[in-house]
Amino acid sequence: MTTFLFWNLNSKPLESMVATLALNHDVDILMLVECNILPATMLQTLNSIEKTQYYFTRSNCEKVVIYTKFSPEFLQRVLETNRLTIRKLSLPGLTPILLAVTHFQSKRNWSAGSQAMEVPVLSKHILKAEEEVQHSRTILVGDLNMNPFETGLVSASGLNAVMTREIALRGSRTVDGNNYPFFYNPMWGHFGDADENPPGTYYYGGSEHETFFWNIFDQVLLRPELVDVFQNESLKILSTDGANSFLSKHGLPDHSVASDHLPIIFKLNL
């Protein structure tokens, strides 16, 4: 099993918590955004833990940082922008995949309409990378700054991300004569308080009419080709690193202790 962890650090010095998470969950690929921790600092912290050896991977993408437990040669860059890095993950003996990691434009700076209109560009980058590697075994991970139900996620020329495996496994759909491949979005199943897990990854209690309070901005999406190697039960929104809670006494992300986002973790059986 290959374990992936993604966290928006809110520019906080959380290297110890990141390292604790990495150890406790045996993380293979660590993806961080809003990370101002110097690579040297992060590597020293990660690799001070016994029996672990993480590598920093170089990138022209300023917004995303990736550390891996294996040599960076197995995670080659395919396409990047300032906010997106798409890597070819080719571990020996395992099925190669494309790993796309992004920190999308935030609602603080962009309207919801602008976000929705930008997603097709993101989608095009992914399609271009898939064309280059000649397969569509792609996962997209990141802080999308949009909920799973928002236009940019669900529209055909956006990410075309659907809530069930069954629909995703149809492969694609046609709109206005154009064919659009699906993503499967397992994050839909993590809304609300039906279980003991956090109801979302980001909390915003605004005063306007339409306020969701809990949002799931931090997401993982999978192409249909990878649905069968993904276990829904492996996907979790984490509220603790095992030693420290990321939540306040009110159950909300505690900015004073950790980040304003909660991390997500998942596994793939490649």
Next chain:
Amino acid sequence: MTKSLWPKKIEFSDKERPPVSILREQATYLGEKTQNLVTAEVVPLAGHVDNSLYDTAQSMAATALGSQKRTLKKDHFYDIFYLVAPVLNNYRFELFVTVHKIDQFYPIEIHSDTLDISGRELNSQDELLNELANIFSHPKTIKIIESMRVQSGWSHQEKVPS
């Protein structure tokens, strides 16, 4: 049988060429400068966006107290300008995106998250050429190209063939 009703000459004036042809020409020049270790590619977004997305997003934008940020528009051409490293399995880096109306070349907008350019509007070919010159000579652009060139195996000791 009817006769052709198309005008005898459909041609572009040298004074106003399609922006995409200018971008592709500049892309070629980069390869010549870097011994093809770093090239560039212009990729259109045309045909990729379904019209319902425009309608929904425009309606959202109309009610939002948003800023003048980049929005995709119906009946516009969008082109992504990538830097490409062929030796690195065609690694691509988006440098900027341009957009203009289908029925006119100018004004054209340029957007670059890397260079912090948000919807800069250019009203003529001369303005476009000036802006491209600025983008190509930007320290970040040069740094990225150098990085791609070095990783492609370029060494400053290698002599350029005469």
